[in-house]
Amino acid sequence: MRFAHHLVDDVGASPVPLSPAGMTVHVTAAASRQLASAADWAAWRWRVLLAVGALACMAMAAALGRPEAMLQADPELARLLRGMALIKAIIVLGVAALLWWRFAAPLPRGDAVACVVATALAAGASMLIWQLTWLPAAAMVFHAGGATLLWMAWREHRRGG
Numbered sequence: 615m616r617f618a619h620h621l622v623d624d625v626g627a628s629p630v631p632l633s634p635a636g637m638t639v640h641v642t643a644a645a646s647r648q649l650a651s652a653a654d655w656a657a658w659r660w661r662v663l664l665a666v667g668a669l670a671c672m673a674m675a676a677a678l679g680r681p682e683a684m685l686q687a688d689p690e691l692a693r694l695l696r697g698m699a700l701i702k703a704i705i706v707l708g709v710a711a712l713l714w715w716r717f718a719a720p721l722p723r724g725d726a727v728a729c730v731v732a733t734a735l736a737a738g739a740s741m742l743i744w745q746l747t748w749l750p751a752a753a754m755v756f757h758a759g760g761a762t763l764l765w766m767a768w769r770e771h772r773r774g775g
Contacts, residue, residue, distance in 0.1 A: 653720065660717040664710060664730050671738030675752075679745020692746055699744035702756055706737045709763060725766055732762040 685692045713729055721729075736759030742752035 656720070657717045660721070660726050660730065661714055664713055664717070664733060667730050667734030668706070668710060668737040671734045672741040675738040675741035675747075676745060679742060679747035681744075681746040684746040695746055695749070696744055699740050702736070702740035702743060705760075706733065706740055709733050709736070725770065728762060728766055732759040732766070735759045736763075 681692065684695075710733055713733060716729075717726070736756050739752040739756035739759065742748050743756070
């Protein structure tokens with residue numbers, strides 16, 4: 615016995631099998647557009663959260679930092695640390711670009727949240743290093759964010775994503 619359910623009454627519906635039990639859903643062009651629109655909205659929501667989270671963490675870190683004392687005390691060390699901060703910022707930009715691309719496909723909510731939070735914290739940590747403030751804590755947060763992102767990529771690979 616075959617069941618049919620019309621998501622939208624539209625001419626030209628094409629049946630799409632849902633299960634081997636013989637259930638069929640007629641997906642129309644309008645319903646397909648609605649589903650695509652919902653997926654696009656989810657992707658943009660995660661992308662906006664990624665950008666806003668990273669910028670917010672960087673702004674807070676910039677407000678916390680007072681690099682003047684370190685710049686005057688040891689300018690060569692300050693220059694070295696700022697160079698390292700730039701390298702870390704480039705890494706964060708690369709991760710953000712990769713996640714921007716990855717959010718185009720469905721991703722479990724917990725994984726997406728972990729990726730956004732880890733990237734935002736790594737961005738804030740790189741700004742703290744640029745500001746020459748709380749260097750040990752900033753280094754630990756940056757590397758914890760990187761480890762979290764690597765773990766999330768490993769989990770997704772194991773799932774076959």
